[in-house]
Structures are given as structure tokens and as C-alpha cells.
Amino acid sequence: MKPTILMAPRMPARLLARLEERYEVLGPMTHSAPDALPAGAAAARVLLTIGSWKTDAALIEALPNLGLIACYGTGNEGIERPAARARGILISNAADANATSVAEFAVGLMLASARQIGAAERFLRAGRWQGNGVGRMAHVPGLAGRKLGIFGLGAIGQRIAARAAAFDMTIGYHNRSPRPELPYQYYDSLLGLAEWADILMVSVRASSETRHAIDAGVLRALGPQGHLVNISRGIAVNETALIEALENGTIAGAALDVYEQEPLVPDRLKALENAVLTPHIAANAESAQIAQQELLLANLEAFFAGRPLLSPVAI
Template identity: 75%
Template structure:
């Protein structure tokens, strides 16, 4: 008899088909709440979800046989880990499966913002480009020799650093702890990192201590020639402070792939010319998605075989 598993959000079709070969697959759910559980949920042993979706104590307790929560991506902030631990439930995520994809997208956003790629496209589309005519776009600093600050030097942050080094950038970072094994300049505070940086890329986890860590003071420290990029979670940046900073040219520009209340993007951001906006697609490379799917399948297989998870999350 196939084990029963529950898919909370709709997952990619390729993964759904492969799951159906081995498991009795329930879901997706209309919402992550006990009243939205499908028939047969009392037999569910594993819950498949994403970090941004709520998996609270009420939902966990409504699944009496639940023993594993698998997060499709790297995030797990929506899971009530205290309740999961109390129930003896294991937790897994995608580890660094999408790190390369997110890192390359971060550099793409930095280029789009600092090198004015979006503004250049709008310039051409508006018919304003007249070859070597008097009206030209203003010069901007290049990336070579500039200082890149990385807030969060985990799997993604490290890959951002290696890619930025290929652009001949100087690399600094702020982390919970210094990494003496890596050749980058450690700053003991985010504010200090921002003061040092010409561009700041946010690559931290969505945890309570990181909420609005990039605030008005940090943006003032980054300064009027500085650029801010976020590919982590929207809560890391104070969006109201960011709007103020962009409108007042406290910083030169920003590029965002994530937002505090997704899919809502503040109207103030949408009308600004000095910000690049994308719809949370940094991990959307095919290689990254397939790697995440394969890892979820491998974690499920290990769990039901009584073996250690491949990418466990400590509770």
C-alpha cells in the first residue's frame, strides 16, 4: 500500500507525476488550514509545502500521522518548528539546490540597476536614442573595482561573492559569524557593511531578527551612489523606508525580486524609474527547479526507508 502524502500548494507538474508513481498524493489545498484538508488527510505521513505558506500548530495537529514536513524551496519560515519538534516531526528543505540560480539572478539585478539596463531599454523604446546626438544617457560607475557588500554569506551569498569577484569587485560581508575560511572582508555590523559598500545585496533567511534589518539608517549609510538588491525575503527591507530613500535619492537605485507582502508590490515602487522589479523568479532556472524536485523526492524516499534525510533542518 502506498504511503499517503499531502501537497499543500500546487507543485510543478513534473514533480506531481513522479510523486504519484510512489505515493497516494492528496491536494493541493485551497489554503493551509485544517478546514481545507482533503478527505483522507488523517492518513497523511508527509506534508509538502513552501516556506512562505503557513504551516501552523493547528494544521500540524490536524494531521495525526504526520511525521515529515518537506519544504520545496530553501525557506521554512512558515513552519511552526516549535510544534513540529514537540510532535517529533522531521523537517527538510531544498538546501543549496537553487543557490547558483539565485546568485546569478542577483548579479543580473545588480547589472540591471547599476548599469541602467532597464533605463536604457526605455530610452530606446521611447525613440530618444539619436546615435551620437546631444541627448544621451548619463554616465554611471561600472562594477570593476567597486565594493560589494553581501548581507548573509550562506550558500547563496557565497556564490554571489564568487560571481562578483569575476567582475573585479571587492567583496565584504556581514554574517552572524565571520568566515575565516573565505577571503572576504568581514564587517561586524550591517551598518558598517553598508557604509563600506557601493552596492549591497541582501541574501539572508526570513527570520524574526532580520525583519526590516535594512532600514532607513542602513540606506543612508549606503549613500547616494549606492545600490540595493534583494533576492532573499521581502521582510528584510523596510519597504516604506526604501520608497522614501528612492524618492529622495538617498540611494541611487534598487532591484527587488521579493516583497514584504507578496504578490502585493507598493504602488510607490511601481512608478519609480530608479528601481528594477521582478516577480520572485530568481530560482526559476530549470536546473534549479529540477534539483529541488529531485531533492524532495530523495528526502521522501529516505524518510519512508527509515534513513536519514538528505537535507534536514534542525528544529
């Protein structure tokens, strides 16, 4: 008899097909609450989810045989960890399986914002380009010699730093603790990093400590020539403060792949010419998706075999 697993949000078709070869797969759920559980969910040993999906104590308690919460991506902020810990439930995630893809995209967003690539395309499509002598867009600073401040120097942050160094940028960072083995300048406060940086890159985990870490004060410190890039989680940035900073010229521009209330994006933000906006696709490289799926399958195999998880999340 196949072990039973519960799929909260729908998983990719390729992954689902492989799961169904080995497991009795229930779901997806229509919403995150016990009343949305499908018939037979009480038998589920594993809950497949994503970081932003709410997995609270009520949902956990409604699954009496649950032993593992397996997150498809790297995030796990939606899980009520004390409730999982009290039951001895394990948590796994994608670790650094998508880190290269996200770092590549982060550099693309940095270029798009700092070099005004989107604005330049709109300029051309609107018929405003009159040749190389007159009617050109205003000059902007290049990346060479500029200072990139990375908030969160984990697997993704380190890959961003390595790529930015190839642009001859100077790298600084703020982390929970210094990384002396890395050749980058450490700042003991986010505010200090923002004051130093020309471009502030957000690559932290979503948590209560990082919620709205990028606030009006940090944006003022970044300054009128500064750019903000966020490829982590939308809750790390106070969206209202960011919109006001972009509208008022407090900062020069922003590039965002994540938002506070996904998939909702404020109309004020969408109306801004100095904002580059993409729909949470930084990890959408095929190689990253395959790696995430393989790691999730390996974690399930290890769990049901009684072996240690390959990418456990500390709770």
C-alpha cells in the same frame, strides 16, 4: 498500499507526476488552515509545502500522523518550528539546490540596477536616443573597483561573491559569524557593511532576526550612490523605508525579486524609475528546478525508508 502525502500549495506538474507514481497525493489546499484540509488528510505522513506557506500549530495538530514537513525551496520561515519540534516532526528543504541559479540572477539584477539597463531600454523604446553624440543617458559608475557588501554569506552569498569577483569588485560581508576560510572582509554589523558598500546584496534566510533588517538607517548608510539588491525574502527589507529612500534619492537604486506581501507589489514601488522589479524568479532556471525536485524526492524516499534526510533543517 501507497503512503499518503499532503500537498499544501500546488507543486510543479513534473514533480506531481512522479509523486503520484509512488504516493497517494492529496491536495492542493485552497488556504493554510485546518478547514481547508482535504478528505483523508489525517493519514498524511508528509506535508509538501513552500517556505512562505503558513504551517502553524493548528495545521500541524490537525495532521496526527505527520512525520515530515518537506519544503520545495530553501525557505522554511512559514513553519512554526516549536510546534513541529514538540511532535518530533522532521523538516527538510532544498538546501543549495537552487543556489547557482539564484546567484546568477542576483548578478543580473545588480547589473540591471547599477548600469541602468532597464532605464536604458525604456529610453530607447521611447525614441529618446538621438545617436552617440547628443541626447545620451547620463554616465554611471561601472562595477570594476566598486564595493559589494553581501548580507548573508551562505551557499547563495558565496556564489554571488565568486561571480562579483570576476567583475573586479571588492567583496565584504556581514554574517552571524565570520568565515575566516574565505578571502572576504568581514563586518560585525549590517550598518557597518552598508556604510562601506557601494552595492548591498541581501541573501539571508527569512527569520525574526532578519525581519526589516534593511531599514531607514541602513539605507541612509548605503548612501545616494548606493544600490540595494534583494534575492532572499521580502521581509528582510522594510518596504516602506525603501520606497521613501528611492523617492527621496537617499539611495540611487534598487533591484528586487522578492517582496513583503507577495504577489502584491506597492504601486509606489512600481512607479519608480530607479527600481528594477522581477516576480520572484531567481530560482527559475530549469537546472535548479530539476535539482530541487530530485532532492525532495530523495528526502521522501529516505524518510519512508527510515534513513537520515539528505537536507534536514535544524529545529
